[in-house]
Amino acid sequence: MTDITKDALSPPRSFLSQDAIQLFYRLLAVFLICAALAMLNDSFLSLGNILNVLRQASLTFFIASGLTLVVLTAGLDLSVGANVALSACVAGTVIHTTGSPTLGILTGLACGGIVGLLNGVMVTALRIPSFIATYGMLWVLNGLTYWYMAGETLHGFPAGFRQIGSGYLFGLPIPVYLLLVFLGIGTLFAQRTIWGQEIYAIGANPVAARLSGIPVARRLLLVYAVSGTMAGLASIIFLSRLNSAEADIGESLTLPAIAAVLIGGTSLFGGVGTVFGTFIGALILTLVLNGMNLLSVSANWQPLVTGIIVILAVWLDMKTRRRT
Amino acid sequence: MSTALQMAPAPNEVTATPLLELRGISKEFPGVKALDDVSFALYPGEVHMLLGENGAGKSSLMKVLCGAYKADAGEFFHKGEKVTITSTADAQKLGIAVIFQEFSLVPYLDIAQNIFLGREPKGRIPGTIDRRKILADAKRLLDMIGFDIDPSVIVNTLGVAQQQMVEIAKAISQNARILVMDEPTAALSDRETELLFALIARLKADGVSIVYISHRMAEVFSLGDRITVLRDGRRIDGVRPADVTPDQLVRMMVGRTVDMTYPRNFADKPGELLLQVKGLTSSSGISDINIEVRRGEIVGLCGLVGSGRSEVARAIFGADPTTSGEIIFDGKPISGEPDVAARRGIALIPESRKSEGLALLRSVGDNLVVSALRKLFPSGLFDPRSGQRTADGLIRQLRIATPSARQTVGLLSGGNQQKVVIGKWLAAGAKLFIFDEPTRGIDVGAKSEIFALIDRLVAEGAAALMISSEQVEICHVCDRAYVMREGRVAGHLARNELTEENIVRLGMHHA
Numbered sequence: 001m002t003d004i005t006k007d008a009l010s011p012p013r014s015f016l017s018q019d020a021i022q023l024f025y026r027l028l029a030v031f032l033i034c035a036a037l038a039m040l041n042d043s044f045l046s047l048g049n050i051l052n053v054l055r056q057a058s059l060t061f062f063i064a065s066g067l068t069l070v071v072l073t074a075g076l077d078l079s080v081g082a083n084v085a086l087s088a089c090v091a092g093t094v095i096h097t098t099g100s101p102t103l104g105i106l107t108g109l110a111c112g113g114i115v116g117l118l119n120g121v122m123v124t125a126l127r128i129p130s131f132i133a134t135y136g137m138l139w140v141l142n143g144l145t146y147w148y149m150a151g152e153t154l155h156g157f158p159a160g161f162r163q164i165g166s167g168y169l170f171g172l173p174i175p176v177y178l179l180l181v182f183l184g185i186g187t188l189f190a191q192r193t194i195w196g197q198e199i200y201a202i203g204a205n206p207v208a209a210r211l212s213g214i215p216v217a218r219r220l221l222l223v224y225a226v227s228g229t230m231a232g233l234a235s236i237i238f239l240s241r242l243n244s245a246e247a248d249i250g251e252s253l254t255l256p257a258i259a260a261v262l263i264g265g266t267s268l269f270g271g272v273g274t275v276f277g278t279f280i281g282a283l284i285l286t287l288v289l290n291g292m293n294l295l296s297v298s299a300n301w302q303p304l305v306t307g308i309i310v311i312l313a314v315w316l317d318m319k320t321r322r323r324t
Numbered sequence: 325m326s327t328a329l330q331m332a333p334a335p336n337e338v339t340a341t342p343l344l345e346l347r348g349i350s351k352e353f354p355g356v357k358a359l360d361d362v363s364f365a366l367y368p369g370e371v372h373m374l375l376g377e378n379g380a381g382k383s384s385l386m387k388v389l390c391g392a393y394k395a396d397a398g399e400f401f402h403k404g405e406k407v408t409i410t411s412t413a414d415a416q417k418l419g420i421a422v423i424f425q426e427f428s429l430v431p432y433l434d435i436a437q438n439i440f441l442g443r444e445p446k447g448r449i450p451g452t453i454d455r456r457k458i459l460a461d462a463k464r465l466l467d468m469i470g471f472d473i474d475p476s477v478i479v480n481t482l483g484v485a486q487q488q489m490v491e492i493a494k495a496i497s498q499n500a501r502i503l504v505m506d507e508p509t510a511a512l513s514d515r516e517t518e519l520l521f522a523l524i525a526r527l528k529a530d531g532v533s534i535v536y537i538s539h540r541m542a543e544v545f546s547l548g549d550r551i552t553v554l555r556d557g558r559r560i561d562g563v564r565p566a567d568v569t570p571d572q573l574v575r576m577m578v579g580r581t582v583d584m585t586y587p588r589n590f591a592d593k594p595g596e597l598l599l600q601v602k603g604l605t606s607s608s609g610i611s612d613i614n615i616e617v618r619r620g621e622i623v624g625l626c627g628l629v630g631s632g633r634s635e636v637a638r639a640i641f642g643a644d645p646t647t648s649g650e651i652i653f654d655g656k657p658i659s660g661e662p663d664v665a666a667r668r669g670i671a672l673i674p675e676s677r678k679s680e681g682l683a684l685l686r687s688v689g690d691n692l693v694v695s696a697l698r699k700l701f702p703s704g705l706f707d708p709r710s711g712q713r714t715a716d717g718l719i720r721q722l723r724i725a726t727p728s729a730r731q732t733v734g735l736l737s738g739g740n741q742q743k744v745v746i747g748k749w750l751a752a753g754a755k756l757f758i759f760d761e762p763t764r765g766i767d768v769g770a771k772s773e774i775f776a777l778i779d780r781l782v783a784e785g786a787a788a789l790m791i792s793s794e795q796v797e798i799c800h801v802c803d804r805a806y807v808m809r810e811g812r813v814a815g816h817l818a819r820n821e822l823t824e825e826n827i828v829r830l831g832m833h834h835a
Contacts, residue, residue: 192706192708194706204683210643211674212662212666212695213752286761
């Protein structure tokens with residue numbers, strides 16, 4: 001036993017893991033933001049407002065949760081917003097022509113999933129960097145959607161279908177239930193399945209992962225397909241909530257989703273992050289924007305504030321996360 | 325031997341002082357004495373061959389010579405005057421230039437721009453470059469070395485031999501009087517080699533001295549004026565080609581008495597056939613590889629660095645695509661990506677542990693179970709606690725020095741990191757372990773632990789294919805060995821033939 005380094009034998013720096021510490025900071029941030037807003041504005045703590053915040057956060061979360069898996073593999077999916085738009089328009093058309101919401105939902109999910117799968121094929125089989133592959137896909141999807149919709153708007157869906165986005169169950173908005181379900185599924189998938197473990201391993205070192213016997217290409221295909229399918233799910237919620245579909249509904253979705261992932265502590269370099277962190281990220285983002293609305297701060301300031309939060313969050317992560 | 329081969333003074337040695345002389349050069353790295361009191365004299369207009377095994381100190385000496393390394397001790401003399409070389413600029417001022425194996429040319433600039441990079445003649449308008457003068461000067465230089473090509477050709481369209489010519493032209497343009505060439509013919513065809521040799525003859529006639537590192541015996545004898553042999557960082561001898569035979573040189577390169585012993589319990593008779601490689605050829609440069617490994621055996625795969633050893637390992641593991649041939653593992657053919665090989669029971673412990681073997685920022689435990697996930701959790705559901713128990717068991721079994729399975733693996737020492745890489749394949753239940761330089765960068769104590777572990781593995785019915793540049797290790801540990809040369813298996817050595825001399829003899833180029 002000559003082969004011992006001092007560093008390896010020094011006791012762990014803390015009883016908590018790095019992930020736990022970063023989660024604690026994020027929950028603290030949520031608490032502080034809530035406390036500040038409650039003091040500044042009486043209506044913040046009203047049930048209606050809190051449910052509104054959760055519903056808003058859930059829309060960001062659906063897109064961001066799938067994106068989290070992509071980012072965990074050190075990739076990026078820039079096509080999620082455009083995917084939501086196309087899937088919503090396709091699903092809307094199916095509902096209008098067949099009258100069947102179920103068929104529409106399935107088509108929306110399938111459309112999103114197929115787009116994701118195509119992204120995955122470009123990244124694995126064609127070896128195009130994900131940033132570029134999905135950026136190109138963004139334009140292709142926009143082009144398809146604009147051509148398909150030709151400036152038209154789809155609206156007026158069956159009441160039952162509209163319940164998904166705007167209905168309530170036991171006093172809670174239905175999207176909030178969906179949020180809890182997918183938060184649970186996402187967390188279990190990432191933390192408690194071997195596929196999830198392999199995704200973390202791929203993000204941490206793709207070469208070592210391949211030489212450790214992980215089928216890297218198949219896992220990446222899965223991850224991009226999941227990201228696309230989650231965009232498909234988001235498209236259904238949007239369609240149902242807005243009761244209409246236009247070609248441009250996806251344009252303001254991608255960047256906030258990436259912001260939620262980053263604020264949530266997932267590293268763009270891969271291998272570090274959690275789906276729960278992304279939920280907190282979406283929550284922080286929504287709370288701040290909600291607070292600004294309540295305080296009558298001009299909406300023009302919102303992008304600036306979002307940018308500052310993203311930079312701050314990543315910077316604090318880098319400071320607290322010890323580099324080896 | 326050194327008395328028998330005492331050098332007769334060469335004609336130019338009587339009259340001329342050495343162009344460059346190194347006396348008593350030592351260079352130490354943590355744990356390794358790369359150069360130990362090495363002296364070396366280079367006379368004007370000679371080709372001085374530098375010979376030695378992998379790790380003998382040739383590259384270190386070359387780097388000291390060109391100022392990339394600063395020697396810990398020793399003196400330099402240039403034309404009899406004492407000088408210092410502590411930087412590449414110092415070396416350049418003395419006219420020393422190195423032609424590396426990996427070229428340092430800028431791929432998207434043309435030949436002329438590369439030759440004069442950073443020294444471009446200024447144009448009339450301030451801030452511009454006199455393009456016409458660059459092209460004319462470059463053309464003149466290229467003519468001088470007998471390289472007939474348009475200097476405005478972009479470098480990345482050139483072949484290896486042509487890029488080498490550009491490197492040489494660049495060196496000459498910097499008034500280099502001493503050229504250091506590191507295996508310059510390694511990537512050249514016969515025809516290109518001839519052209520290079522003609523150029524070397526011309527440079528010699530101009531009084532340029534050449535330090536030439538080679539593994540090819542034929543070159544050493546046809547080209548060299550003198551030969552310096554290094555071994556384990558020490559200068560063993562300086563001889564003239566006329567005074568030695570290739571066999572004597574090989575003995576000088578390896579002839580060391582070894583007092584290391586590694587634990588190994590050789591089995592009386594080998595077990596059943598586990599791996600059979602038939603005529604394997606891949607685009608990574610190996611061709612017609614035939615290898616067999618039986619259970620209970622440690623089979624060595626030796627040869628010089630670059631002879632295709634790692635490429636064979638990668639091809640068997642599915643990491644490089646093969647173009648023809650067959651791999652039969654455990655009675656059934658195997659092909660595909662590494663995940664297929666891993667599932668069938670093949671393990672690769674790669675040479676670069678940090679970049680290919682481990683996820684350095686993840687924990688010891690995560691790294692230990694990563695290859696065994698499917699085996700440990702057949703349902704697909706991962707149980708962190710059960711994973712932790714497996715990791716703890718491996719940490720105890722392999723005596724990995726870590727405070728816990730949660731420690732970041734990048735913080736462990738090299739030996740312990742290597743144990744983690746081996747451990748992940750133990751967890752996966754591998755049957756064939758392919759080790760690529762398993763003891764690189766590992767201290768002596770950890771080395772014998774690793775070998776004890778490999779011995780135990782094969783005693784329990786696994787098999788090992790071991791690549792190593794440490795021929796001592798191969799000779800001590802392996803049941804038998806294949807020796808590779810230029811992408812092919814050059815020979816097979818049974819246990820009783822397994823000596824360092826035989827390995828070097830098979831691995832060198834005699835043609």
